[in-house]
Amino acid sequence: MSEEKLSDLISPEAVINFETGAIKASTLDSIIKLLPFEMGFCDANDIFRWYSNNPNRVHARRKEAIGRPVLELHPKVAHYVEKLLNDFRSGTRDEWEFWFPKRSGESGQIYQKFMAVRDKNGKYLGCMDVTVNIDLFQGKEGKNTPETIDEFKAVKPK
Template sequence: MSEEKLSDLISPEAVINFETGPIKASTLDTMIKLLPFEMGFCDANDIFRWYSNNPNRVHGRRQEAIGRPVLELHPKVAHYVEKLLNDFRSGKRDEWEFWFPKHSGEHGQIYQKFMAVRDENGKYLGCMDVTVNIDLFQGKEGKNTPETIDEFKAVKPE
């Protein structure tokens, strides 16, 4: 399989026709960068293929990681990652999630979820991970979050 970039194969202006509607490749890329969480994907052969390039990432990612075996990227926990991927591949498990404290003594929690990606026939295509800085969603000062639908309706646009 060639290691070509999407931009080498199609124009950023190309339209991708999803089941739920069409969208330009460049618009989709921009939207993914705005999501308040990070994503990554390794294929059915456990090769790291893609990550969302969100600003202020919890987990640093490097472009050099693309195309490398995922077990090489996580040597300290390779045994656990291998077991998880084998469980996904065999169908024993479809997802796994956990919470852990931020690194470097910072206050706060991180949520991470790994999910088996399967096609419509159940064939294993790889593993997707989602990482969320939970602090983004917990009671930040100055946020006006309506508690009820009536409060939401009462908010006047600025």
């Protein structure tokens, strides 16, 4: 990829065609911000290229990180990250997942999954990570949604 940013090449109004449909870039960005998890991507050259800009992030991200080598962004765990990326590149593994406690002083758990991104021919394109604050899904009390279709139909409009 050249030094030009992809965001400079694609208008927010551009339509992106997928195998399963088409959507405007700006709409896709809005959808991604609603997801109850965070995502990031580094390319096949281990350059950090993109992250979802979800509110209430578990891991703080800075726009200045875009375009930098991912190993520079994680110096304390660079040897683990390098092993993970090398395993993805070589095809030894296609995913790694971890559960770990939140930062010291905070209660709760984080789930993080790293996945090799490959094209339809198996060529390695990069690594995607997904991070979830597990607390969002634990300890929910009460019933927030109908459990059956009959219950759903019984909901009266306001």
